[in-house]
Amino acid sequence: MSTLSARLLGATVLALCSLAACKREETPPPKPAVVEAPAAPARTRDQAIAQLMALPEVKAWSEQIEKASHGKAHGAVIEYDAAPQMVEGKPYYQLSFVENNKDRIHRRANFLVAKNGDDILVEDDASGAVESLSEWRRNIQRVELKSN
DSSP states (O other), X not given: OOHHHHHHHHHHHHHHHHHHHHHHHSOOXXXXXXXXXXXXXXXXXXXXXXXXXXXXXXXXXXXXXHHHTTTSSEEEEEEEEEEEEEETTEEEEEEEEEEEOSSOEEEEEEEEEESBSSOEEEEOTTTOOEEEHHHHHHHHHHHHHHHX
């Protein structure tokens, strides 16, 4: 092999080694960060009560109670058990909408309001089963349609 060929071969090997070293030093592109869903905000008992009082059905019941009693009775949301009820591993406030008369309180519906998140469940008095607010609304509408 001639000296020129040896030099050319040496330069080529050196260039290839340098190129390979450069490729090894390149950093891989950063992996996209795993974005976790933000934790559901905690809801206080007072916020849960206010949220129930803002439901259209509860507002309508309150108005009906006030009107029928000429202001002597009122609708209210009360906590019927201070201990949270666990549903599928999630804690819920146990609240009732009641008709509050001077001499008695009449319970209209039991609600479970999630301490974290937006879930509201409705508890059936007779069976103790719970259903979502949207399912309860569908069932209420069916009853109203049948009674009309």
